[in-house]
Amino acid sequence: MSERKLTGAQLLLRALRDQGVDVIFGYPGGAVLPIYDAIFGQNAIRHILVRHEQAAVHAAEGYARSTGRVGVVLVTSGPGSTNAVTGLTDALMDSIPVVCITGQVPTHLIGNDAFQECDTTGITRPCTKHNYLVKDVNAVARTVHEAFYVARSGRPGPVVIDMPKDVQFAEGDYVSPEDVVHRTYKPQTHPHKDAVAAAVEVIAHAKKPIFYTGGGVINAGPGACRLLRELVRLSGYPCTSTLMGLGAFPAGDPHFLGMVGMHGTYESNLAMYNCDVMVNIGARFDDRVTGKLSEFSPNSVKVHVDIDPSSINKNVRVDHAIIGDAGITMAEMLEAWKMRGYQPDREALAAWWAEINAWRARDCLRFHQDMAPDAVIKPQYAIKRLAELTAEHKDVYITTEVGQHQMWAAQFIPFSEPHRWMTSGGLGTMGYGLPAAMGVQIAHPDALVIDVAGESSIMMNIQELSTIAQYRLPVKVFITNNQWMGMVRQWQELLHGERYSESYMESLPDFVKLAESFGATGLRATKVSEVDDTIREMMSIEGPVIVDMHVDRKENCFPMIPGGAAHYDMILGPDDRGEQRTSEEGMVLV
Amino acid sequence: MTPQDQPIERHTISVLVDNEPGVLARVIGLFSGRGYNIESLTVAEVDIERRRSRITLVTSGTRMIVEQIKAQLARLVPIHKVSDLTDQGPAVERELALVKVTTDSNRDNRIESLRIADIFRARVVDSTVNSFTFEVTGSSGKLDAFIGLMRPLGLSDIARTGVAAMARGHKGLLQLD
Ligand SMILES: Cc1ncc(C[n+]2csc(CCOP(=O)(O)OP(=O)(O)O)c2C)c(N)n1
């Protein structure tokens, strides 16, 4: 079986290749030099040199989320791995498959506070799905195969492989992926038939049903997204989505109620509150979605489909738990539905839709844009026009930073396919969007990749403009520049007595000149008449572009369910905040 | 009833794990990171050939929390089996303690401590002219009672192993996979 001996570094690369890896996002250093040597001597895997290790992980996340494959990262020991921690945590929270290889000091120095030593497995244990310290060169290949298996199976997540330098030099034997079977980790993907049958019976008899879908559907693949469409079409039930799930169900479909949660639509949140059967597929009852737990959808029978048993009954007690892959489960639900010949209760459903349509008529995302040529640009308008003008382009991917612009992007950009929307949901990491966009662009060189950004967030990984320049990535950065940490400012306005402590962004760079200094194009728009032309120009430029959209500085993002409030207790707009609704209990929630 | 109002339950959970570096840290980190209680935790390798360890832990929380704990444990990658002995019906739970009583030259205390030890079927494993060290096994409650009785007699040291536990009946955790 074993052929010529390979070094640990070569074994690593061979294993990566056999896992189908074509690109690594990384940054070199002393403890990974043997691996960089091995990279130098091969052509199968491309290495993308980022400018900060956090960005390497976000880029790998962007790559993974836009392709459904595992993203790969390579960083050095000590500061290299500590810099990667934010990205790893982000990937863990959003269930993104990433394998991150970290260099480590030689085995005999571990524990001695050696130069650039840190306890990588200790530090990353709580922020990875699993991690390994490889001390034996003969375990390198097996560990890599296991790591990929763990990263992409079940509920996906990041896996770290810490490789001491001496192991990278040592010689050992290769094992193929087929020869590696995991001993313990075997997540359940096929649901129990009885659980499915019982749930489908409840679903079919619902009078006020709602599908509440999340990132799990996207992680289950395009097939799962098609099944969701079929399920909604067959039943005629309304469907809402979490931030993470956008695109699994087409936003343009009349059954879609828009996003649910803190900045979700009025109709989604009220439908969640008032429904009699809630069908959660691949979402996790996150606090951004549930609001006040004790008043969360008080009268519904709840069905929860999740591949991760620990998501069941974690925050919200459910009546029908189904452990399984979202796609496989929906296929079985459809089968059970058809086999039993269920017919939805048309009459009840018509009444339910009438109720929903009345909520819809409130037009909760309405905003007022003054169209006088010199008028100030509303950020919603800028993002809405971005969506409309890029709609003709067949291949658009959107990433975001974190803040108001992120929520407006979620509200105003309609996604009709999965894998097109990359945003930091669970961790809410400012600085995510630009490197994620790089990763997306690497995976889809001809696509239009846009990072919808805030001027504060973009500063958090701005160094990646250099990576973008080096690889000539035509990423477009669309900054809604309000000169504030807008989301922080909004909370301070609404919840902290308008005390704007440290949320103003002073001394910002001239983004146009900044772009130019990295060989990109900078564009600026300051009044409403310039919006369309600027977006068109951005699209017409082949290389990277930074658009600096100066928008209304005081605009707030609505609707909003303040922390700790219930779904019916939504602030719809600037004129709708007469009462001070946020309880003290709510204030302590973030 | 909201989840917070549920009664607190005490559960003994056995976990069969691959005995690899860091596995105990993963379990303990899970408890500290998510704010769960650990009342007692014991660990030792039980299957040398297959390198498997058994962790027995006693924890408490509402029903929902206990279910969470088991689900969170089960999804740790090196874990083979999580078994809730409290839920699964009768189980044998044993703990061992070493208890030192320093009586100085108080004869009455010496005699009394031996008498109590006899009742609890504790063994003297070390003695000096002014002290005894007892070894006692039993349920944690029995150990608590023994220690309580020894306190006024000059209790000077305690070492407890934590709970080892096993389901009654013919089924074994090691066979189950
Ligand atoms: C790394 C990090 N630090 C702090 C925060 C807290 N935070 C959330 S939104 C926000 C402001 C974002 O400002 P900007 O990027 O300008 O977006 P805007 O809200 O103005 O659209 C901050 C500071 C965060 N999410 N991430």
Ligand SMILES: [Mg+2]
């Ligand atoms: Mg801003």
